[in-house]
Amino acid sequence: MAYLRLLSIFYKNSLITELEYRLQFWANLGLSLFWLVWAALGVRVFFIHTATIAGWRYEEVLVVVGLFFALNGYRQMFIQPNLSRLSQYVQQGLLDYMLTRPVNSQFLVSLRYIGVHNWGDPLLGLGLVAYAFWLLGYAPGPVQVGQFLLLALAAVVLLYSLNLLLQTTTIWLVNIERADTLVWSLLEAGRFPVDFYRGWVRLALTVLVPVAFFTTFPAMALLGRLEWWVAAVALLVALLAFVAASAFWRFALRSYTSVSS
Amino acid sequence: MKAISQRQSLVSNLLRAYTALLRAWLGVALTYRAQAMFWLLSAVFPLVMLVVWLAVENEVGPVNGWTAADFISYYVAAAVVYRLTVSWAVWQWDEDIRMGGLSVKLLKPIDPAHSLISEHISWLIFDLVTIVPLVVLLAWLLPVMSYPIGPAMWLAAVVAIIGGSVLNMLMAFSFGMIAFWSTQSGNVFGLVSGVGQFLAGYIAPLALFPEAFRNVALLLPFRSTVGLPVEIMQGRLAWPEIWFGLAVTATWIVIFFTIYRLLWRLGLRRYEAVGA
Numbered sequence: 198m199a200y201l202r203l204l205s206i207f208y209k210n211s212l213i214t215e216l217e218y219r220l221q222f223w224a225n226l227g228l229s230l231f232w233l234v235w236a237a238l239g240v241r242v243f244f245i246h247t248a249t250i251a252g253w254r255y256e257e258v259l260v261v262v263g264l265f266f267a268l269n270g271y272r273q274m275f276i277q278p279n280l281s282r283l284s285q286y287v288q289q290g291l292l293d294y295m296l297t298r299p300v301n302s303q304f305l306v307s308l309r310y311i312g313v314h315n316w317g318d319p320l321l322g323l324g325l326v327a328y329a330f331w332l333l334g335y336a337p338g339p340v341q342v343g344q345f346l347l348l349a350l351a352a353v354v355l356l357y358s359l360n361l362l363l364q365t366t367t368i369w370l371v372n373i374e375r376a377d378t379l380v381w382s383l384l385e386a387g388r389f390p391v392d393f394y395r396g397w398v399r400l401a402l403t404v405l406v407p408v409a410f411f412t413t414f415p416a417m418a419l420l421g422r423l424e425w426w427v428a429a430v431a432l433l434v435a436l437l438a439f440v441a442a443s444a445f446w447r448f449a450l451r452s453y454t455s456v457s458s
Numbered sequence: 459m460k461a462i463s464q465r466q467s468l469v470s471n472l473l474r475a476y477t478a479l480l481r482a483w484l485g486v487a488l489t490y491r492a493q494a495m496f497w498l499l500s501a502v503f504p505l506v507m508l509v510v511w512l513a514v515e516n517e518v519g520p521v522n523g524w525t526a527a528d529f530i531s532y533y534v535a536a537a538v539v540y541r542l543t544v545s546w547a548v549w550q551w552d553e554d555i556r557m558g559g560l561s562v563k564l565l566k567p568i569d570p571a572h573s574l575i576s577e578h579i580s581w582l583i584f585d586l587v588t589i590v591p592l593v594v595l596l597a598w599l600l601p602v603m604s605y606p607i608g609p610a611m612w613l614a615a616v617v618a619i620i621g622g623s624v625l626n627m628l629m630a631f632s633f634g635m636i637a638f639w640s641t642q643s644g645n646v647f648g649l650v651s652g653v654g655q656f657l658a659g660y661i662a663p664l665a666l667f668p669e670a671f672r673n674v675a676l677l678l679p680f681r682s683t684v685g686l687p688v689e690i691m692q693g694r695l696a697w698p699e700i701w702f703g704l705a706v707t708a709t710w711i712v713i714f715f716t717i718y719r720l721l722w723r724l725g726l727r728r729y730e731a732v733g734a
Binding site for chain 2: 224228231232235242247251382385388389393394
């Protein structure tokens, strides 16, 4: 409960700062919309020349593009303003300061700030998904939506955990500027269904690095194409990644010797 | 006689300034380690687009006559050319004008543009010596990539790349001047570049767009920054088409240079009025 109260204080704080620039707040929505249309049109080019790619129609690919947009918005709102700064915290000694707080340290480095800049991205992304279903002419049933919610949760947790795993290495390496571009590039590959990739690339994107879990599987759930066992696997993978990342974080803190000592 | 010697000393002064500026900026480029990551970042998108085209080609056969090898040659070259012509100068102008850094730069006896130009050139040199050998090696290892043109066309491609690079920089300069009047110069340039990425042939080869779109793109400045050099390298253009493309590039260079200088004069007057 105390943590929820903290979160509401943190985010109110971020929001008030952002609302100082009211015009910018709305201009950002316009920019988000522009890039959403840009992404949708970028896909359209392929479908001038073909009706389906690897069994996906244009409208179905739009579902994936919408989810990519939403997940990328989540990354920019929650991961970029927090975990991506970890390297900076270590370099400037701010981490020491955070560790002295009577709050779980992982909570603080993960959720202290919210990037209100991209507030429109998740909404617009889901809007594109809704539009795609309108074009397809049917709505997903409650079972599909339930499956989707589970997979979306798994995607959010998984993306967070991968970032925490990667950023935590800064405790030893100190300077890992732009390490988050690594995860970002992975996410970028999730712009399209993994079925578009062939051979060992697809295998790698499904098994080795979990790009398929980010956008393809949640989209397939909505489209009613996913087996239940995949949802179970996704949740299990997300849970394992979260536990591993948290354990790694605690392990890293034990070998952390601040800047001053 | 006196006028000539004055002009000569002006040129030699500028040359000396550029040697110093270039050396300084190259130093910055060489110590900037995140550069490798940055390159990765800008190359992921074309790579993803390439992979999708390969999937399409695999299903329906050659797309408008484009085979898998054509797509690979196109996107690898496009990723490199994009990197060589891209310019971020708009952000520098925005910061300098908005935060007042320009005041300090105006005190120096040289136009602030020269520092930005030499920064642009240093990155170009840096990329040329790091990325281009890598790609040449790649082309040698992967024989599917082919750029079957003679020396004269290679020269035309190099000229086209330099032209595209100059044009992109002047476009960034022109949009950077908006900062004298508004805080949104970066965003405006972002939107224009976003549309431009379609018209440049960065998202997909222009040959695969509808014809009406292609005809518009041929006359706009964006194609000069990616599509034109790559199409020359692929041997898709005959000499008249190359000359036409280069003429379009040159025209836009003149247009944006004029816009930039005009806005610079107007803006400077306004800037001084605010500061004083």
